[in-house]
Amino acid sequence: MDTASHAHHLDELYRTCVHCGLCLQTCPTYRELGYEMDSPRGRIRQVMLVDTGQLQLGPTVVTHLDRCLACRACETVCPSGVKYGQIIEAARVRIEREYRRPLFARMARRAGYATIADFGRLARTARLLRWYQRSGLQRLVRGSGVLRALGIERLESMAPAIDSDFFFREFGKVFPAEGARRARVAFLAGCIAGVAFSELNRATVRVLQRNGVEVWVPPAQGCCGALHVHAGLAEEAQKMAQRNIEAMLRDDVDAIVTNAAGCGTTTKEYGSLLCGDSQWSERARLFSAKVRDISEFLIELGPVAPGTKLAARVTYQDPCHLAHGQRVRSAPRELLRLAAGEFLEMPRADSCCGSAGVYNVSENQLSMQILEAKMKDVASVQADVLATANVGCMLQLRAGVARRGVHMKVQHVVEVLDEAYRAE
C-alpha cells in the first residue's frame, strides 16, 4: 500500500467510530484510570489528530497509547465495527518510526525483542536465568533488599521458572498418532514456551496424539512475531512471518496448531501482515487459513472424551486474544466440561488479566491494578483450578493467585485435559 492509500485506509478506520462511548466500560484502562484519553474512543481521537497534524506525537500521546493493552475488548462491544486492533498497531508502527524513547527504554526494547526473535540467543539467556534461579544467587539477591531499592522486586518475582529440559529439543520430531490417524498437524511451539513451558508443550503433543493426530514439530520454525507486532516493529514481524511460512506451510498438514492465544491471533493475521508483498501475500493467506488454536482444532475434529472426569471444579479465564482476537469462546469451555467434574463460569471472564505480552513488565503498576480487579472475580467462584489458554495469562494469573492467597491451581486447558487422559 502506498503512503496516500495507507493514510486513506487509516482515515476510514477512524471514521467508523461514532463516539457512542459503549466501549468505555469494557476497557480495563478506562475502568482503572477514568480518563477519556485512556479509553478506546479517546485513543482513536488522539491518533486521528496526530495524523492530521493537529496534535504532536509527544510523550503524552505515547503514554496513553502505551497504556493500551491491545486486548481488543473494545472491538467485541463496538456496535459500529471499529477495527481497533488495526488502529493501535498502525499507531505503534508510527511511534516506533517517529518517536524517540529514552535511551534505556530503547536499549531494553532492542535487546528484548532481538532475544525473542532468535531461539539460540533465547536459549542462552534462559540458561543464564536458570543458573541465577537455581544457584542460590536469586535467594541472596532477594534477601539483600537490592531489588526493592531498585524498584524491581515485583518485576523480578514475575520472571518464569526456567525449565530443565527445553522444548527446542523436540524440534524436527514427528510424534505418531495413537490408533488410527485422523489428522496431521504442524505444531507452532512458541518462544518463551520453549524455555519456560516445555511441559505444557509436551502435554499439548500428548493430547493431540491421544486424539489420533500426528504431530510434526517443524525444525526451522521461529517466534510468531506477536510481541513485535504489538510493539510496532512491523518489518521484523514480517520477516518472522516469512520464516514461519517457509518452515511450516506444507500441503500434507491439515492444520498449524498453537496453544498460545497471542500466537494464534498473529499467525491468523499473517495474511494482512504481508498483504502488501506480492511475493508472500498468497502463501501468508494460505498459512493463516490453516492456523487453529488447540481447543478450536480439537472441537472441530471431535475430541476423545476421557474415560473418567477429574474430581475438580474448574473455572476459565478467556485470553483476550482468543475471545476478542479470534472469537473462540466455547471450544475451551467444552473441553473443560469434558475433562472436569464441574465447570464454573466466573464474572467478566473475558476481561483482561493485565498480562498483554510484555505489558506487565513495561506498564507494571497499571498491570497489577488490572490484575487486582481480575482476582476479585476469580476469588468469587469456588474453583480448584483456574484454566486459561495462553502462557502469558498463566504467568500473570499465577502471580495474582499468589498475591491474593487464593488456593487455585493455574493450568492451561490442555493440561487439564491431559491430566484427565492420564488418570484413566
Ligand code: SF4
Ligand atoms: S463503541 Fe465503537 S463507535 Fe462507540 S466510541 Fe467505542 S470505538 Fe467508537
Ligand code: SF4
Ligand atoms: S484494546 Fe483494550 S485497553 Fe486498548 S482501548 Fe481497547 S479495550 Fe482499552
